[in-house]
Amino acid sequence: MPRLDAIVVGASYAGLAAAQQFPGRRVVVVEQSASITRKRRVCLGVLPSFVEAYEARGNDLFLKPIRLLVEGGLAGQIGRVLVQGSRERVEIALHRPWWVVNPERLKGALLRRARETGAEVRTGVTVHQVNGDEHEVRVRGAGDLAARVLVGADGVNSVAARLLCPQRKILGMLFSREVEFERWPLPPQTLLLQWLGVGRVLLALPGPEHNLAAVLEVVGPRGIPGDLDVLLRDRIERLGGGRVIASREAVTRLYAPASYSRRDNILLAGDSIASFGISGIGVALTMGAIAGRAANRFLSGSRYALPDYHSRWRRATSQAAFERLSWLQPLLSRLDPERLDAVLRAMRGRRRGAAVEARELPARLPAMLLRLFV
Numbered sequence: 001m002p003r004l005d006a007i008v009v010g011a012s013y014a015g016l017a018a019a020q021q022f023p024g025r026r027v028v029v030v031e032q033s034a035s036i037t038r039k040r041r042v043c044l045g046v047l048p049s050f051v052e053a054y055e056a057r058g059n060d061l062f063l064k065p066i067r068l069l070v071e072g073g074l075a076g077q078i079g080r081v082l083v084q085g086s087r088e089r090v091e092i093a094l095h096r097p098w099w100v101v102n103p104e105r106l107k108g109a110l111l112r113r114a115r116e117t118g119a120e121v122r123t124g125v126t127v128h129q130v131n132g133d134e135h136e137v138r139v140r141g142a143g144d145l146a147a148r149v150l151v152g153a154d155g156v157n158s159v160a161a162r163l164l165c166p167q168r169k170i171l172g173m174l175f176s177r178e179v180e181f182e183r184w185p186l187p188p189q190t191l192l193l194q195w196l197g198v199g200r201v202l203l204a205l206p207g208p209e210h211n212l213a214a215v216l217e218v219v220g221p222r223g224i225p226g227d228l229d230v231l232l233r234d235r236i237e238r239l240g241g242g243r244v245i246a247s248r249e250a251v252t253r254l255y256a257p258a259s260y261s262r263r264d265n266i267l268l269a270g271d272s273i274a275s276f277g278i279s280g281i282g283v284a285l286t287m288g289a290i291a292g293r294a295a296n297r298f299l300s301g302s303r304y305a306l307p308d309y310h311s312r313w314r315r316a317t318s319q320a321a322f323e324r325l326s327w328l329q330p331l332l333s334r335l336d337p338e339r340l341d342a343v344l345r346a347m348r349g350r351r352r353g354a355a356v357e358a359r360e361l362p363a364r365l366p367a368m369l370l371r372l373f374v
Contacts, residue, residue, distance in 0.1 A: 004028055004147035005299055007139055008119070009127050010154030011036045013281055014270025014288030016110035017066050018151045019119040021292025025299065028145060029114065030125040032154070037107040044178075044203060044212055045103050045281065046078060046191065049096035053282035056099050061106065065289035070109040075208050076100040077189055080355060084194040086337035088344040093355040098191070100205065101281060127154065130163045130266075137265055149265040149295045153288060156252055156271045164263060170221045174252040177228035180210035182242035194235070195340055200226075202235055210245050218254070264298055264306050267291040269313075286316045335372065342371035 004026045008019045011031035019029050047054055055062040061073030078098040083090045115121060129140040130150065137150040152160025161168065184206040186192060194202040196215070204213035215232045217225045233244060269291035270284040294309035335343075346367040348356055 003136075004145060006149045006151065006295055007137065007145055007147040008151045008153060008292075009130070009139065009158070009160055010152070010270070011111070011121060011123070012153050012155065012270050012288075013107070013110065013284040014291070015151065015153030016107070016114045017063075017285045017288030018153055018269055018292030018295070019114040019121075020066055020110075020117045021289060021296050022119070022299075023117055025118070025296070027119040028147075029119055029121045030127060030139070030141065030145070031121065031123045032126050034124045036111055036121070036123060037104045043103065043281075044205060044214060045075070045101040046205065047099045047101055047280070047282055049094065049098055051280065051282035053286045054099075056097075061099070061101065063285055065286045066113070068109060068113055070106050073102055073105050073109065074099050075102040076206065078191045078205060079189040080187070081191045081193060081358075082186065083344060083347070084192065085340045085344045086195075088341040088348075090344045090348045091355040092358050092361070094358050097189075100207070106281070127159050130159050132265075134263075134265060149267075149298055151267050151269055151288075151291050151295055153269045153271075153291070156255060158268065158271075160266055161255075161268055164266060164268070169256040170253055171256060172221055172254040173219050173223055173225075174254055175217045175219070175225040175228060175249075176214060176252070177232050177247065177249045178212060178214040179232055179236065179247040180207070180212055180245045181236050182210070182245065183240060184211045185240040192239075195335075195337075196231070196235075198335065202232070204239070204241075211241065213239075213241070265295075267295050267306075267309060283316060287313055290316060339372055343368045346371050 006022050006025060006027045008015045008027065008029040011029050015029060015031075019027055053063065053065055055064060056074060057069070059072055059074050061070040062068070063070065077100060079094055081092040081094065083092065111121065125141050125143075127139055127141040130137065130152070132138045132146075136146050136148065139145045139150070150160060152158045154160065186206075188206060190206070192202070192204040196202055199218040201216050202213065203216070204211065213232060213236055215228045215235070217228060219225055228249070229247070236244060269288045290309060290312045294305045297305040347361065347364055349364060
């Protein structure tokens with residue numbers, strides 16, 4: 001079998017960022033899909049301002065973790081968030097805009113940079129098995145590959161993650177449906193967030209060509225979703241969005257974190273390691289860069305690559321904050337339509353018909369939580 005320095009499984013945002021961290025080494029990226037840049041899953045592409053991984057420069061996007069400027073990488077911005085309950089609605093004015101990414105341009109720029117650094121990218125390769133020891137990792141798929149180190153960035157159903165954590169707990173299932181539609185009836189640069197029942201939410205935003213809307217539903221490990229396509233089309237009709245142009249759907253298993261591995265030569269990045277198997281674009285890029293650099297340090301003989309990797313990915317994903325917020329789960333289970341409207345009234349305060357400044361919300365959080373007990 002050919003001997004490589006590194007194998008990256010998955011040409012995701014995290015995988016392409018990781019592949020750029022091995023200058024001068026033999027690296028192969030294997031991707032199951034035939035196309036890397038084509039959008040395949042539900043992703044609205046919103047980059048919140050509190051994520052430090054990127055910087056907007058006009059219509060260009062600068063990715064800080066890998067120091068890459070993506071020309072034309074931004075498709076728009078969000079200045080307000082409209083939260084819709086059963087009868088109440090609150091408009092939140094953001095003190096810094098959230099940006100909407102152009103996913104095809106972003107993926108294309110990442111792919112070019114990975115190839116420029118010497119990585120070989122192979123598409124249409126399905127990885128069936130990953131095994132090995134502390135000296136070598138072997139990948140079995142369309143042909144066998146072997147390398148000294150592997151980065152698993154192949155999503156929540158990662159083959160590498162299953163090797164590291166064979167008993168990884170499934171917390172639930174996320175069903176998602178996304179459509180593109182014609183007309184945007186709300187003010188420009190507005191993100192619509194509407195609660196549709198326990199575990200179900202609608203997101204919609206304007207786009208440069210077509211507008212996007214998505215319904216997300218979380219159920220238990222063996223739960224069955226509702227008819228999301230009918231629900232989403234009904235909401236688009238009520239919104240006044242006109243004709244539905246295109247649609248896509250996805251099913252995601254929500255796993256417990258798979259990070260606590262002591263294998264020095266197998267690292268995870270992106271959705272493969274994130275809480276619930278979901279990471280945003282900025283976080284995925286950061287995690288990919290962290291995993292790739294740690295793997296490259298391991299190849300150079302560093303004894304501290306893995307401890308640094310574990311501590312840095314937890315900071316990058318705010319994992320500790322997710323763990324501390326787990327106490328909110330019993331409260332959120334009480335969120336019926338009446339309580340949600342009460343929470344929105346507490347969020348709005350005495351402002352009637354005026355937008356609430358986002359910086360004011362932390363001070364109103366106690367009053368909002370109190371409404372869940374009433």
